Amino acid sequence: MPFPFPSKKSRISLFTSAFHFIKRLISNMTMKEFKQTQSLIIRTGLGRSPLVKRRLLSCCCGRGFGDMSYARLLLDLIPTPETSLWNCLIRGHSVRGAPWAAVAVYVEMLASGVGPNSHTFPFLLKGFTRDDAVAYGDELHAHVLKFGLSSNAHVRSALLRMYAVSGAVDTARELFEKSPERDVVSWNAMISGHNRSNMFEESCRLFAAMAGESVMPTATTYVSVLSACAKMRGLECGRQIHRRLMNGNLLPDLRLQNALIEMYGQCGDLDSAWRVFRDMQTRDVISWTAVVVGFAKSGEVDRARALFDRMSERDRVSWTAMIDGYVRAGRFKEALHVFREMQAAAVRPDEFTMVSLLTACAQLGALEMGEWTRAYMERNGIKMDIAVGNALIDMYSKCAQVDNAVDIFRRMHRKDKFTWTAMISGLAVNGHGEDAIDLFSQMVGTSVRPDEVTYIGVLTACAHAGLVDEGRRFFSSMITAHGIMPNVTHYGCLVDLLGRAGRLEEAWETISNMPMRPNSAVWGALLGACRVHRNLEMAELAAKHLVELEPHDSAAYLLLCSMYASCNKSEEARKMREMIRVKGMKKEPGCSVVEMDGEVHEFVAGDRSHPRTGEIYSKLEEMIEELKRAGYVPDTTEILRGAGEEEEAASAAIYQHSEKLAVAFGLISSGSGVTIRVVKNLRICIDCHNAMKYVSKIYRREIVVRDRRRFHHFRSGSCSCKDYW
């Protein structure tokens, strides 16, 4: 039944109420119902009205509903669409995360002879990511100027945001400072933009400057500034803002309370974080996640887990935060377990989850799981961003697969300092010192600046490659060329570098002249060098310092013991053992992990907890016999024992070292020729190092042991470390 034909004025009001009706109707509709409604509209004659066409188009482009190709058809039905209609289409593509399509529509609009208006650019730029901003940003900015839209506040804020997401804070600032008026939205865009570029002090400075210009902050402003305080651990600044908020009228506000929890949590003030959380009337998943992260980061991962278990809703962020909490706590197996729970809960992981997962794999040396993670990303279309790339490089390096790490490195289009640092260190610890140094010179040729961690990789590379003079040069160039002051770790590398090369006097001199107190790593490096270069006198001095720094660790004494023994000073060795026993010093329990079929198996010395423990021990027994037949003699100098204990007991203990158990397990649970990879928490002991060489030869297996300091690739009876470690 057609509508009656009333006067023009009442016709407009009738149409208006019809539009509102249609709008309400359409908002919850499927596309099919929408098309049915549309045919009804056409039949009633309403469809001829440009207003109705616009409404239909607008609904089609809305979020969560509609169909862009159908919207396109509708637009094509309009003879000469004006800017607002094109804007609808542009907005549709933007909210659907397809900024390139939005740009294409914009270009088409221009080609059809229609110019943009002040609404066009906010729509167009809203969906821009970093890459879009880099690709189209400057040209679109030129369009803004050409069409005379640069004085519009909305357009300017959209441009500010665009420059901020691409990391071009300087351009954003220039635009901001040239603005005729700076309203609160543009200040907010500047503050969040600096947050995005990790320039948190500048965010706080802008916040102060804003007050100087009497611009009233909004809730958005406070959220951004609190986030900056959180990231820069600015607890005092954060507290001041909290006080201001309590005196103002903005609280309670969910987003602000979440930002407060986050700020307190990151700054380590868990009591305050908990108080804010406790006093909230309504909490969302972000509130819960923020408090879980707070506990996890302050080392209370079990408390974090207890809260996590109480969450009624868990999204990918909360799951990832929990995984990361275990990674931070060094509980990598549990991290992997949480990931499996996440999958069981059917929550889709993203690239953040992958980074945490890969970090756990790297630390465990779990290559299979790491490879699985990579394949999982490809299967599920999780994008490999720069952080994922960095995590992959690290994972492959820590699993001794340098070639794969290099492959990832080469394929990364963008590289940040973490990328370069991961690759340089990866090459260095895997024994490719020269390549690491080559890479460093390439890095210096780019705009990416090395930091103190990069230099640790560089110095490690020099040490492993025996490049003493280069190492010394790099050490001075870090100050002169890059303004980085060496810390105690750098001095440790330098001592290691000189010590390995047998320049013990220079190493000693370095320690004497360093501007800070040497730590145990520095003395440990010297002691290790003394052992290799058989300088008992200096070793005793180094050990003395080491014991002062770590009185409960027997490592230094054990090393001395073995030196006394090899210098035929058995009486000193005996006294040393006696002292260790009397002082009740403990050796940190050694622990080795080995991955088989994607599962991580953990062994401590004398471990009998493994389900296949019977088989493992009989293999171990057989293995020791084979080794002995081939000429292996157990070396028990590093074994703690009392005066009455016999050699036999000492060898029994040494046979059950965790890495031997791990290798025995590897031999029974993998096919012939398969490489066995073991990750140990301590340095590998002399006897195990020797035994591994025999195993690699007798069983024709490649064995890779990653210990606390480096990799040992055992192949055909010898080790890549050339017996220096």
Place this chain on the structure above:
DNA sequence: GTAGGGTTAG
């Protein structure tokens, strides 16, 4: 008939 700024994870 439509618009700009924000928070949780690496």
